[in-house]
Amino acid sequence: MPLVVIGGVAAGLSAASRARRLDPQLEITVLEKGPVISYGACGLPYFVEGRIRKPEQLIVYTPEYFRKQRQIDVRTNSRVVGISHPRREVQLESGERVPYERLVIATGARCDTSGIAGAQLPHVFTLQTPDDATRLRGFIEQKHPRRAVVIGGGYIGLEVADALRRQALRVTVLQASQHLLQRDEEHWNTLARRQLERHGVELRCGVEAKSIAADSVGDFPADVVVIAAGFKPNVALAAEAGVETGRTGAIRTDDHMETSLRGVFAAGDCAEVNHLVTGRAAWIPLGTTANKTGRVAGANAAGGRERFAGIVGTSIVSVFGMAFASTGISATEARAAGLSPVSARIEALSRPGYFQGARTTVELVADRATRRILGATVIGEQDAAGRIDVVATALQTRMRVDEFEQLDLAYAPPFATVWDPLLVAAQQLMKEL
Amino acid sequence: MPLVVIGGVAAGLSAASRARRLDPQLEITVLEKGPVISYGACGLPYFVEGRIRKPEQLIVYTPEYFRKQRQIDVRTNSRVVGISHPRREVQLESGERVPYERLVIATGARCDTSGIAGAQLPHVFTLQTPDDATRLRGFIEQKHPRRAVVIGGGYIGLEVADALRRQALRVTVLQASQHLLQRDEEHWNTLARRQLERHGVELRCGVEAKSIAADSVGDFPADVVVIAAGFKPNVALAAEAGVETGRTGAIRTDDHMETSLRGVFAAGDCAEVNHLVTGRAAWIPLGTTANKTGRVAGANAAGGRERFAGIVGTSIVSVFGMAFASTGISATEARAAGLSPVSARIEALSRPGYFQGARTTVELVADRATRRILGATVIGEQDAAGRIDVVATALQTRMRVDEFEQLDLAYAPPFATVWDPLLVAAQQLMKEL
Numbered sequence: 001m002p003l004v005v006i007g008g009v010a011a012g013l014s015a016a017s018r019a020r021r022l023d024p025q026l027e028i029t030v031l032e033k034g035p036v037i038s039y040g041a042c043g044l045p046y047f048v049e050g051r052i053r054k055p056e057q058l059i060v061y062t063p064e065y066f067r068k069q070r071q072i073d074v075r076t077n078s079r080v081v082g083i084s085h086p087r088r089e090v091q092l093e094s095g096e097r098v099p100y101e102r103l104v105i106a107t108g109a110r111c112d113t114s115g116i117a118g119a120q121l122p123h124v125f126t127l128q129t130p131d132d133a134t135r136l137r138g139f140i141e142q143k144h145p146r147r148a149v150v151i152g153g154g155y156i157g158l159e160v161a162d163a164l165r166r167q168a169l170r171v172t173v174l175q176a177s178q179h180l181l182q183r184d185e186e187h188w189n190t191l192a193r194r195q196l197e198r199h200g201v202e203l204r205c206g207v208e209a210k211s212i213a214a215d216s217v218g219d220f221p222a223d224v225v226v227i228a229a230g231f232k233p234n235v236a237l238a239a240e241a242g243v244e245t246g247r248t249g250a251i252r253t254d255d256h257m258e259t260s261l262r263g264v265f266a267a268g269d270c271a272e273v274n275h276l277v278t279g280r281a282a283w284i285p286l287g288t289t290a291n292k293t294g295r296v297a298g299a300n301a302a303g304g305r306e307r308f309a310g311i312v313g314t315s316i317v318s319v320f321g322m323a324f325a326s327t328g329i330s331a332t333e334a335r336a337a338g339l340s341p342v343s344a345r346i347e348a349l350s351r352p353g354y355f356q357g358a359r360t361t362v363e364l365v366a367d368r369a370t371r372r373i374l375g376a377t378v379i380g381e382q383d384a385a386g387r388i389d390v391v392a393t394a395l396q397t398r399m400r401v402d403e404f405e406q407l408d409l410a411y412a413p414p415f416a417t418v419w420d421p422l423l424v425a426a427q428q429l430m431k432e433l
Numbered sequence: 434m435p436l437v438v439i440g441g442v443a444a445g446l447s448a449a450s451r452a453r454r455l456d457p458q459l460e461i462t463v464l465e466k467g468p469v470i471s472y473g474a475c476g477l478p479y480f481v482e483g484r485i486r487k488p489e490q491l492i493v494y495t496p497e498y499f500r501k502q503r504q505i506d507v508r509t510n511s512r513v514v515g516i517s518h519p520r521r522e523v524q525l526e527s528g529e530r531v532p533y534e535r536l537v538i539a540t541g542a543r544c545d546t547s548g549i550a551g552a553q554l555p556h557v558f559t560l561q562t563p564d565d566a567t568r569l570r571g572f573i574e575q576k577h578p579r580r581a582v583v584i585g586g587g588y589i590g591l592e593v594a595d596a597l598r599r600q601a602l603r604v605t606v607l608q609a610s611q612h613l614l615q616r617d618e619e620h621w622n623t624l625a626r627r628q629l630e631r632h633g634v635e636l637r638c639g640v641e642a643k644s645i646a647a648d649s650v651g652d653f654p655a656d657v658v659v660i661a662a663g664f665k666p667n668v669a670l671a672a673e674a675g676v677e678t679g680r681t682g683a684i685r686t687d688d689h690m691e692t693s694l695r696g697v698f699a700a701g702d703c704a705e706v707n708h709l710v711t712g713r714a715a716w717i718p719l720g721t722t723a724n725k726t727g728r729v730a731g732a733n734a735a736g737g738r739e740r741f742a743g744i745v746g747t748s749i750v751s752v753f754g755m756a757f758a759s760t761g762i763s764a765t766e767a768r769a770a771g772l773s774p775v776s777a778r779i780e781a782l783s784r785p786g787y788f789q790g791a792r793t794t795v796e797l798v799a800d801r802a803t804r805r806i807l808g809a810t811v812i813g814e815q816d817a818a819g820r821i822d823v824v825a826t827a828l829q830t831r832m833r834v835d836e837f838e839q840l841d842l843a844y845a846p847p848f849a850t851v852w853d854p855l856l857v858a859a860q861q862l863m864k865e866l
Contacts, residue, residue: 316843385848386819397830410749415818
C-alpha cells in the first residue's frame with residue numbers, strides 16, 4: 001500500500017518521516033523535482049550574507065540518509081507532471097508512472113515572476129532554493145555589483161536587503177503596498193522604515209516593479225535584482241487532479257490535512273490551514289507550519305488519526321539586528337472580521353539598564369466585547385521571540401487580557417524587568433477596554 | 434476613610450499606588466520600618482558584584498515622589514508594633530497610633546538567622562535591604578576578604594556566590610538539602626553543580642550551618658559569610674492581631690487578597706497565594722508576585738472587586754551566565770500531589786549553529802491521565818526566559834501536551850530553530866504518554 005509524497009523539503013520529508021515512524025512496513029516514496037532535498041529555505045539569506053559559508057550547510061539530510069536510516073525512497077530530479085487519482089498514480093516528467101495508495105502533496109510555494117518583464121535576465125534572482133542562493137552569491141563575488149534593487153518588502157525581501165547591505169551594496173527596496181513585513185500597523189511600518197533607513201537602505205513603498213532592464217528597475221539603478229514578491233502556492237498539479245483549492249488560492253484541507261479527495265493529503269506552503277484567531281482558512285507559508293502540517297499529513301496518510309488545530313500567524317524577522325515579531329491579527333484585520341478591536345502600545349526596557357536593557361515596543365490588540373486577545377507585535381533588539389511566543393500561546397487558548405495581565409512570567413534582573421513589557425502592555429490595554 | 438499600608442517595598446507600594454488610581458480622594462498612608470522604600474531587592478546581588486555602582490540605583494521612587502506625585506503619605510523609619518483591628522488602628526514603635534478603615538499588610542519576608550550561632554558577628558551578612566548590600570560591599574572593599582562562605586543554595590545564595598566569585602573571592606556554598614535552586618530534578622541539580630564547579634565555586638550539599646566562628650563556618654574557612662537561607666514570611670504582627678495564617682506559614686488570603694479579617698488585606702512575600710497547578714495555597718516569595726498581589730490588594734482595599742487568580746511558580750536565575758528557569762511542579766511534587774507524572778527531557782540548540790546557538794536543556798512534565806502539562810525546566814545560556822514563559826502561559830490555561838506540541842512559535846534563524854526545543858520536548862513527551 002505505497003505512500004507517495006510529492007516534494008522533498010520541509011513538509012514532504014516531515015510527512016514521510018512521520019509515516020515511517022507510525023508504520024515501519026509502509027512503502028514510502030518521496031518525489032522531489034529539484035537536485036537536492038531537505039534544505040533550510042529560511043537560511044538562504046544568511047548564505048547570501050556569507051554567514052553560512054558552504055551551500056552544504058543549508059542541507060539537513062541527504063537522500064542516502066533517508067534511504068538507509070528511514071527506508072524511505074527519496075528521488076531527486078523527479079518532477080511530477082500529473083496526478084491521476086482514479087488510477088492512483090502520479091506521472092513523472094520522464095514518463096514513468098508511480099502508483100500510490102495514499103498521496104501527500106507538498107509542492108510548496110513559488111515566487112511568481114511572470115508579471116515582471118525582464119525577470120529572466122542574468123542579473124535577476126529569486127531566493128527559493130540553495131541553487132538560487134549559490135547563483136546569487138556567485139554573481140556577487142564575480143561581478144561585484146554595486147547597486148541592488150530588491151523587489152518586495154516582506155520577510156525575505158528585507159532579509160535579503162540586510163544581507164546585501166552587509167556586503168556593502170547600495171540597496172533599494174521596492175514594495176508595491178504601503179505595508180512592510182505583512183503587517184498594517186502604522187508604528188510597525190514606521191519602525192521598519194526607520195530601521196532600514198538607519199542602515200542605509202533606500203525604501204520606496206507604493207512602487208510596483210513591472211519590468212527590469214539591464215541596469216535598472218524603473219528609475220532605480222540596479223546591477224543586481226532580487227525578486228522577493230509574488231509568492232503563490234503551487235497548486236496547479238493538485239487542481240488539475242481535481243483537488244479543491246480554497247478562497248486563499250491554496251489547497252483546502254480539513255483538520256486531518258486531507259484534501260477534497262479521500263486519501264490525498266496536502267501540507268506545507270501549498271496548503272491552507274485554519275487560523276485559530278479568525279476561525280477562517282489562511283495561507284501563511286512558513287517553515288514551522290510546513291513541518292507541523294507535514295507531520296500530521298504523514299501520520300494520517302499512514303493510517304493515523306491526528307489533528308492539526310491550526311495556526312495563530314506567528315512570525316519574526318531580523319532587520320539589521322532588530323526583531324519584528326508578530327502574531328494573531330491587527331486591529332484593521334479584526335475590524336474587517338467584524339470584531340471591535342481595542343489596542344494599546346507601550347515602550348519599555350526589555351531588561352534593567354544595568355543589564356544593557358534595550359527598548360522594546362509591544363502592541364496588544366483585544367476584542368472589546370469578549371476581552372479576548374487578538375494579536376500582538378513586539379519590536380526590539382532583545383527577547384522579542386520569547387515575548388511574541390507568550391502571546392502566541394495565549395492566542396492558542398483564547399486567553400482574555402485580564403487573564404494575560406496576571407501571567408506568572410519569569411523575572412530576574414539579567415533577563416527581564418519585574419513588570420515585563422508584555423504585562424505593562426496588558427495593563428495599558430485593560431485601561432482602554 | 435483612611436487606608437493604611439504596612440510595608441513600603443514592592444507589594445505595599447503597588448497596593449498604595451493602585452488604590453490611589455482607583456480612588457483619587459482616599460487618604461493613604463504607607464508605614465515602612467526601614468530608612469528607604471521602593472528598592473529592587475532582586476538587584477542587591479548585582480550591587481555586591483559591582484555591576485550596579487551606586488546604592489541610589491537600587492531605589493526606584495522616593496517618599497517625596499509618592500507624596501507629591503501620588504498624594505500618598507509614605508513614612509520611613511515607622512515600625513508598626515501592633516495592630517488592633519477592633520479599634521481599627523496600628524501602633525508604631527514611637528507609641529503613635531494610626532487609624533485605618535482598610536489595612537494592607539505587606540510586611541514581606543526575612544532571612545531568619547536565629548538558628549545560627551554567630552550570625553551577629555561583624556563579618557556575617559544577609560542581603561535583604563540596600564543597607565545590607567552597602568555594608569557587605571563596604572566590608573569587601575575595606576577588609577579584602579579572600580574566602581567567603583555562602584549559606585544557602587537557593588536563588589539568592591547562588592546569585593551572591595556568583596557576585597563574590599566575580600570579585601575573585603574563594604567561595605564555598607553550603608546547602609542543607611541536596612537540592613539547589615529549589616528544584617528536585619536530578620539533571621537540574623547536576624547542571625547547577627557543574628556550573629558552579631566550572632566557575633570555581635566549592636559546593637557542599639547536606640551541610641547545615643549551625644554556627645559561625647570568626648574565621649570559619651564549621652570546617653570551611655571564611656573571612657566573610659553571607660546567610661541566604663531560612664527565609665520566612667513576616668507574619669508575627671498579623672498573627673497577633675488575629676489574622677489567620679495558612680499551612681505554608683504565610684498569611685492566608687482569598688482571591689481578593691483579603692485575609693480572615695474583613696477589611697484587612699495582605700500581599701507580597703508575607704502572603705500565601707493559590708498555585709494554579711496544584712490548586713493549593715503556596716508560599717513562593719518573588720518580586721513579580723508581590724507587585725501583582727499588591728495591585729489587587731490595593732484595588733480591593735480602595736473598594737474595587739479584583740481577583741488574583743494565582744501563580745504557577747515561575748522563576749529564573751542566572752548562575753555565571755547560565756539561566757536556570759523553572760515553572761509549575763516537578764514530577765516528584767506531582768506524585769506527592771496524587772498525580773501520575775510523565776516527563777521527557779531533551780537537549781537541543783537554542784538557535785542554529787551559524788547564529789552561535791547554545792545548547793539548551795528542556796524538561797517537560799505532564800499528567801498521564803489528563804495529558805495536562807504540570808511543569809518544566811529550561812537550562813541554557815540563551816532564550817531560557819522566553820521559553821519558560823511559554824510554558825508558564827500554557828500552565829495558566831491548563832494546556833495539554835498535544836495542544837502544546839502544535840504551538841505556533843516564532844521562527845527565523847537568528848532567533849530559534851524551526852522545531853523549537855520546547856516543541857521537541859513536547860514531541861518526546863507525547864511518545865512517553
